Amino acid sequence: MDFIELFRESFPSLLSGLTVTLKITALALVIATLLGLLFGLMSISNNKLLMFIARIYVDLIRGTPLIVQAFFIYFGLPTALDFKINAFSAGVAAVGINAGAYMVEIFRAGIMAVDKGQMEAARSLGLSYRKSMAKIILPQAVRKMIPAFINQFIISLKDTSILSVIGIRELTQSGEIIIASNYRAFETWGMIGIMYFVIIMLLSYTARSLERRLVI
Amino acid sequence: MDFIELFRESFPSLLSGLTVTLKITALALVIATLLGLLFGLMSISNNKLLMFIARIYVDLIRGTPLIVQAFFIYFGLPTALDFKINAFSAGVAAVGINAGAYMVEIFRAGIMAVDKGQMEAARSLGLSYRKSMAKIILPQAVRKMIPAFINQFIISLKDTSILSVIGIRELTQSGEIIIASNYRAFETWGMIGIMYFVIIMLLSYTARSLERRLVI
Amino acid sequence: GCAKKESSAANSNGKTKKKYIISTDATYAPFEYEENGKYVGIDIDLLDAIAKLEGFEYELKPMNFKGIIPALQAGQIDGAIAGMSITDERKKVLDMSEGYYESGLALVVKEGNNTIKSLEDLKGKTFAVKKGTAGAKFAEDNKEKLGVTIKYFDNTPSMFQEVKNGNADATLEDYPVIAYMIKVDPNSGLQIAGEKLTKNYYGFAVKKGQNKELLDAFNRGLKKLKENGEYDRIIAKYIKK
């Protein structure tokens, strides 16, 4: 079997794995962004309790491996609370909650990077804290967060491969299944490497140009 | 078998896995720091070629999964170049080279975060670029890098678990071996989670206090 | 690669014992697993006995199963004994010994699930399998015929948990492995449905076209063990009939 043939045979399967990877990553990052925003705002609030909750979330999630979290959400919780969750949802939840903890810090850093004077100016005009945050601070923070956000995107994209432990057939898993049947590890890993690489390059170049255009 | 007993039986094995994890992480981060410094300096130099080489390194390594890199170093390179490498060295090299790419960006950001005026002041006194960088810029940059460095430490610590594919018995793999003989997945994963958690908390609190003391 | 050079160097100097690096999985009781910090199991005991008989030394190198074949191909290890079924696909890239144990697939379902007794009861249901195993191959071969969905896992505990949680209806596992597990773990929550589905053999593997000497030694030793009763003693130690 030459490489062309190998490619022809395995490409559709890898592509469908890639689709799963991208779907999970995208959905997870939506969740992560919401969690990051919520807990990020909590972590900069004046309320000690809210700050503490946010701190716990970040420490707990960053402090344990994703694989443990995935196991917990997919196998542990349903057993303990007696409900059923499908692997895809569990995977999205695990990666989302995991990335969310990092997003908290990204949001926090982004908000703190906005000059303090911006909030003071907004409040001085009579705007409420909430409105100042939403319309003045966050739009500026988001721009500053782009590089860190893309980094997280890349990390989550790769982390998705850990979900093979709960039976999700994403890109890495597809590759391993192919290798398990044809034993052409190097060529197959090569193809997987290139697929990740292409996606990540696309992402990081889009991000860089976005960043350039948004610099205000 | 109750939990106490389970704990007593599996703890030594998990502990030796943890030792391997920590050893690899520590050694890998030494390599990563050296690589990060070298390529980081290249990436801010005026020489287009050096910048390009640094860019390639970062893009290539960040763009591919660690598992592919580990396979390549342990299986691919020795076959291609006809030499032998032991799994431990290959693991250290893989994690080190991987983290190195992220360290490049950490160094770059750290150096750029030092006020431009510092370099100008040093050069104005007649100090060479090299000396200014070594004695004036880097000491300040390193302080600013602590949070990002600790983040990378945590990421690499967890990444080490991927090395089970090349036969390294680190913490996660130790856990899987234990589970395979006692079938107690939840308790064992729980212990692993706690071990990671304790180490990571120790790290991040040391880092935070270090940071506070070094703020100048 | 270099593994070969090393052993041939030892060859020319007939007196020193040859030392091989042999890989195993370590997460596959009763064939190889860890007990009190030592690797034990049928595979390990067989290997040890054969090494003594044939006069070679070995270094045991447990690794994740999915790294084993690449490691053999890359010459990082000289041989592998890891409950590895002899299949045509594997024989394309590996040289494998005579079968040293008759195995076969068992259909495994959740404890108390008596609706599934044979393959036919599985129409439209979901299989959980471990990738790269004979079970995965079997499920793939019967996918069309039975109209089943296949979910792939990385390791055995996850695959079993999937069935226990009711996310998959059945799983396929090598008969001796699952029988052993159900026996030692009363809380396994699983049961075997019906009889052995297939019959296959485990073999010792080396890289294709290399280490013939080691492969021959294994075959020779295995034969002697069977003749002198040691083989039955080892099996009985782990699987009481």
Place this chain on the structure above:
Amino acid sequence: MIEARGIKKKFGNLEVLKGIDFNVEKGEVLCIIGPSGSGKSTLLRCLNRLEEITEGTIKIDGEDIHDRKTDVNKLREKLGMVFQSFNLFPHLNVLNNITFAPVELKKMDKKQAEEKARYLLRKVGLEDKALVYPEKLSGGQKQRAAIARALAMEPEIMLFDEPTSALDPEMVGEVLQVMKDLARDGMTMVVVTHEMGFAREVADRVIFMDDGLIIEEAAPEQLFTAPQNPRTKDFLSKVL
């Protein structure tokens, strides 16, 4: 209009304001001068509750502003604030910087707010910069836009915290001119400044602060030509 009595302010253990009393009448221009760190900015920020006071009362139009019942956002609508560092919103163009608060808070319709904004921009000499983003403006232009932004809320009192300290010297004049015009139009103003010329020309009264206390308070002519307190003398000798 403003009536401050016994204001004290601590940051942790550091007492920054140590008992301040003063009044500002409607239409009056009050200048506050004093060395760095004497508490001028803190005092000004207490007036619109950017800082909470530790002791004392501040009444504006008779209303105790540090009272729990006071709606701080309503209060701030009455007080325009101009910062040393401009603090224009960088993601909005000049026009939107000005119309943002009126549209959000006064429920003014966009069109009307823009007309108003253009009128104010004319007043501060920036009619041609309405659609420009802040980063394209010089320091002096930024500060004039910031003044227009504060005026758009039709405040009764304007607070200025060293509005020209961050400016290149040749731009100081244009900002002071806008402030002079405001004063002439009868705006009540409290101005922290290092521009002694401005204080002398425009202020109705000047307060000299040092170390959290008002050391001297007088009409500008008197304070600058015949300071009573040795600390005032010392300070003036350094900056004049």
Place this chain on the structure above:
Amino acid sequence: MIEARGIKKKFGNLEVLKGIDFNVEKGEVLCIIGPSGSGKSTLLRCLNRLEEITEGTIKIDGEDIHDRKTDVNKLREKLGMVFQSFNLFPHLNVLNNITFAPVELKKMDKKQAEEKARYLLRKVGLEDKALVYPEKLSGGQKQRAAIARALAMEPEIMLFDEPTSALDPEMVGEVLQVMKDLARDGMTMVVVTHEMGFAREVADRVIFMDDGLIIEEAAPEQLFTAPQNPRTKDFLSKVL
């Protein structure tokens, strides 16, 4: 001592210096004034090659400094530079800020360098701050320490780029005093400044720059009282 001919400097397509000629004699104090963006800092930075020039020649003691053969580090030892933003090294205390370059470059022994540093600190009135870290200093103290740091290399010429612009007004005087003392001791100085009083009192000659060109060059008395060029007049009317 400095002889600059036809200096042009472009940043990309932007021509910032458009052909500058001037001399500085030994012991002379030259002040450069002009509006923001006129190229004053750029010109100063070309003198110690913090910027490379695009055209022209600069000779210092007869040596063409933008020549490939010139050792830029040796050159810079001759030229002390003081920045608007001080640029003290925050991780070194004041004493080490001062001794760092002499010890590294002149291979002076640590002890001797410290003695020297203490002498200089006395000169700028900071003898009690030797072991303090920069963050604990006020702006005026920082700038005086920065001057001492530059003097420690025993430069033949001192370059100042708006040394008092970042200071609170009451600290301006102390820094200018140190500079006056230096001038009195016969140091050759090139000073970019907005302090017209200083220029008037201390400068031997004043250059007015605008838009990358020298518009007017004269003795301070003449330039300030009878500027010839309308642009000079206009600028002076804004800042005086």
